[in-house]
Amino acid sequence: MSRSERWGDLNVRLISAAVMIVIGLVEVWLGGAPFMVAIWVLGGAMVWELSRMLGGRAWAPGMGVIAGGALALAWLVPIWLALPGLIAVACFGAWQIAARRILFGTFAAATLLACHATVLLRIDAGMAWLLWVVCVVVATDVAGYMAGRSLGGPKFWPAISPKKTWSGTIAGWVAGAIVGLIFGLILGIGGSLVVLSVILSVAGQAGDIWESWIKRRVGVKDSSNLIPGHGGVLDRFDAMLGAMLLAGLMWLFGLLPGIV
Incomplete structure (x- = not known):
């Protein structure tokens, strides 16, 4: 691959x-209703893209609206109702498509739960913890x-994500660890975030790989063309979904x- 091909985009x-x-920084800084609405819209957009990819094009817009509305409703009810409610919405969407229902249901549930965890982290845990997750994912x-x-080398998992290399994967872990050390010092908890940050980095990479596997299975390059140079919303936030889901569980x- 020539230098121009490597860096052309x-x-x-x-x-x-x-x-x-x-x-994103403005929304995170504002918090409250502006942040929550932004996450609900993003969640609806991601479920819309997932529906289109997995064969539910006719139902995709409606499913996106339902997903966004479900996220808004989840904020108004206790968490013990919100979590099963979001999973139920994902199952309802799976019932609407003809094939790949389990795949849709699991990924849609993960998407909705990750979006809800994002809201909880910002509102309940605080801006610093949300920024920690975001910075780990971005650095990775x-x-x-x-x-x-730059380095190239052996591919990490060529059958699923042919562009990912071991050098890039390991560099992502190192970057995540550095972010964890920085935030640990800022938050006054020392180096205890380093290991968690590496685990979070792996979770983000897993989200990226999972979405790449779905795209290869259905034969599409991007989940949509909403974001120039990045494809769709899922293409840009797939890693964030994996990391936010794990951070929410933590x-x-x-x-x-x-x-x-």
Whole structure:
């Protein structure tokens, strides 16, 4: 692969990423209703894309609206009702498509639960913890992209994600650990976040690989074309879904140090 082929999409990716980062930081800073609405819209968009990919094109817009509405409703009820309610919505969506129902149901449930966890982290745990997750995922993604394109080397899992390399994967873990050390010092909890950050980095990579596997199975390159240079919303936030889902479980079971 020539240098121009390796970096040909970098400018578009950087511009789109910059816009998303600015919008995302503003939403995270504002918190409250603006942040929650943004997450509900993103959740609906991701379920819409998933529905289109897995054969429910006619039902996809309706499913996206239902998913966004379910996320909004989940905020108004206790968590012991919200979580099974979101899973029920994913199962309802799976019932609406002709094939790949289990695949749709599991990924849609993971998407909705991850979005709800994102809201809980920002509102209940605090902005710093949400920023920790976001920074781990972004650092993992950027380090993996740069190392993979620069160093190349053996592929991590070519049958599912042919562009990912071991060099990029390991660079992502190192970047996640560094972010964990920085946030541990900022939050006054020392190096206890380093290991959790590496695990979070792996979870983010797992989300990315899972979505890549779905796309290869259905024969599409991108989940949609909503974001220039990045494809669809799922293409950009697949890693965030995996990390947020795990971070939400950590928070739910009291495994995040310093949160009481």
